[in-house]
Amino acid sequence: MNLALLFGEDFVSAEQAVLTGRRLAHLKSVLKVAEGSVVPVGLVNGDIGTGHVLQLTDTQATLQVELPEPPPSPLPLTMVLAMPRPKMFRRVLQTCATLGVKDIWLINSYKVEKSFWQTPWLSEENLRENMVLGLEQARDTLMPRVHIRKLFKPFVEDELPALLKNTHALVAHPGTGTPCPVHINAPATLCIGPEGGFIPYEVEKLVEAGCEAVHLGRRILRVETAVPVLVSRLFDACS
Amino acid sequence: MNLALLFGEDFVSAEQAVLTGRRLAHLKSVLKVAEGSVVPVGLVNGDIGTGHVLQLTDTQATLQVELPEPPPSPLPLTMVLAMPRPKMFRRVLQTCATLGVKDIWLINSYKVEKSFWQTPWLSEENLRENMVLGLEQARDTLMPRVHIRKLFKPFVEDELPALLKNTHALVAHPGTGTPCPVHINAPATLCIGPEGGFIPYEVEKLVEAGCEAVHLGRRILRVETAVPVLVSRLFDACS
Numbered sequence: 415m416n417l418a419l420l421f422g423e424d425f426v427s428a429e430q431a432v433l434t435g436r437r438l439a440h441l442k443s444v445l446k447v448a449e450g451s452v453v454p455v456g457l458v459n460g461d462i463g464t465g466h467v468l469q470l471t472d473t474q475a476t477l478q479v480e481l482p483e484p485p486p487s488p489l490p491l492t493m494v495l496a497m498p499r500p501k502m503f504r505r506v507l508q509t510c511a512t513l514g515v516k517d518i519w520l521i522n523s524y525k526v527e528k529s530f531w532q533t534p535w536l537s538e539e540n541l542r543e544n545m546v547l548g549l550e551q552a553r554d555t556l557m558p559r560v561h562i563r564k565l566f567k568p569f570v571e572d573e574l575p576a577l578l579k580n581t582h583a584l585v586a587h588p589g590t591g592t593p594c595p596v597h598i599n600a601p602a603t604l605c606i607g608p609e610g611g612f613i614p615y616e617v618e619k620l621v622e623a624g625c626e627a628v629h630l631g632r633r634i635l636r637v638e639t640a641v642p643v644l645v646s647r648l649f650d651a652c653s
Numbered sequence: 654m655n656l657a658l659l660f661g662e663d664f665v666s667a668e669q670a671v672l673t674g675r676r677l678a679h680l681k682s683v684l685k686v687a688e689g690s691v692v693p694v695g696l697v698n699g700d701i702g703t704g705h706v707l708q709l710t711d712t713q714a715t716l717q718v719e720l721p722e723p724p725p726s727p728l729p730l731t732m733v734l735a736m737p738r739p740k741m742f743r744r745v746l747q748t749c750a751t752l753g754v755k756d757i758w759l760i761n762s763y764k765v766e767k768s769f770w771q772t773p774w775l776s777e778e779n780l781r782e783n784m785v786l787g788l789e790q791a792r793d794t795l796m797p798r799v800h801i802r803k804l805f806k807p808f809v810e811d812e813l814p815a816l817l818k819n820t821h822a823l824v825a826h827p828g829t830g831t832p833c834p835v836h837i838n839a840p841a842t843l844c845i846g847p848e849g850g851f852i853p854y855e856v857e858k859l860v861e862a863g864c865e866a867v868h869l870g871r872r873i874l875r876v877e878t879a880v881p882v883l884v885s886r887l888f889d890a891c892s
Binding site: 416486509512513514551552553554596597631632633634635636639642643644645646647650 | 655725748751752753790791792793835836870871872873874875878881882883884885886889
């Protein structure tokens with residue numbers, strides 16, 4: 415937690431917020447704050463700044479909040495991800511939030527096991543909690559939007575073409591002939607398959623919808639590695 | 654496992670190998686092979702190719718092995734990593750192996766907790782097992798070398814300068830003024846701190862030894878995200 419993310423309900427007055435639970439525990443045990451300490455804070459979907467610890471008790475920390483700075487720039491990237499295995503999903507979601515991805519579409523694919531969709535990590539509350547962890551890591555405040563689409567074909571035929579409009583549209587597909595472009599630094603849509611990859615029919619449908627199939631070389635990467643590798647390859651702005 | 658990595662002791666003749674244990678279980682339960690199936694294989698520190706399943710029993714698979722191709726190119730990168738928290742270490746080690754890093758130095762740092770060095774993941778056997786998993790993911794065969802240095806100062810003063818010679822030497826340090834270069838595609842040495850970063854004294858010592866302190870922008874990344882982001886930023890060859 416490189417920043418404590420504050421929500422409207424944390425505020426007890428215009429400039430004072432009260433932290434409890436996980437954030438309080440982190441302030442105490444990791445950051446070892448005391449009354450008078452200053453910690454980085456941000457308002458969800460708002461600006462970032464500092465919180466002066468006015469009062470610290472066993473159950474809460476009261477912060478005097480100032481938010482003079484904007485959060486880091488979002489990536490102009492729409493991420494379309496075949497639903498990963500639950501344990502990996504949690505990490506991938508945090509990583510996407512940390513990297514500045516703001517638009518995440520979780521889709522079905524032949525190699526997505528049906529059970530993956532049953533994971534509690536897909537509940538509203540758990541999605542939010544993991545995105546908060548990812549944002550706090552990056553000192554970001556802008557909450558990503560997650561869209562769940564459990565049917566591949568209707569998504570790719572009916573919704574994807576509109577998402578792709580005016581973006582570099584790519585599907586990461588090991589074994590194709592075209593290397594993934596580098597530092598395009600422009601709006602992009604990136605489709606990443608499940609472990610084992612999209613099947614040929616799915617790649618065809620994605621290409622029909624307007625995606626270009628690109629590879630990252632001979633090495634096959636796990637989804638959780640491919641996400642940061644691709645993001646870093648497409649966007650080099652140290653913003 | 655996108656390739657079954659074979660060791661000398663797996664071979665029962667010049668061209669036949671016998672798999673048991675984890676690799677056998679994977680062939681059966683994930684790849685669902687039968688007699689006659691062909692699976693990708695590689696010889697540790699050697700070439701890659703195919704294994705024809707000649708015989709499959711409850712306890713072993715006998716493969717007829719052909720190895721006509723070289724493995725993917727190694728990255729010309731020496732990775733100097735403050736010892737991560739054990740759970741993360743395991744994933745980071747696998748990721749380094751998958752990405753083609755061949756030279757990994759695990760070093761101490763002020764924010765490395767003493768207990769991290771006690772992890773069983775640092776045993777010879779576990780290091781090898783996790784590097785095998787990372788290599789098998791990438792279809793690589795070239796086993797990385799891991800060096801353990803539990804004292805920061807002697808390593809940085811006595812060993813690091815020789816490692817840095819004729820390489821782009823970088824230390825990833827959020828908050829410094831210089832952005833990390835992109836696609837240098839040349840020999841590099843990359844130092845990555847622990848969660849919470851190297852302390853200023855450590856950065857000074859690394860800079861004295863010849864490293865340039867560079868940042869990745871405003872976002873602070875976890876070590877497991879920083880590794881693929883940095884590798885992808887420095888090397889764009891889709892080899």
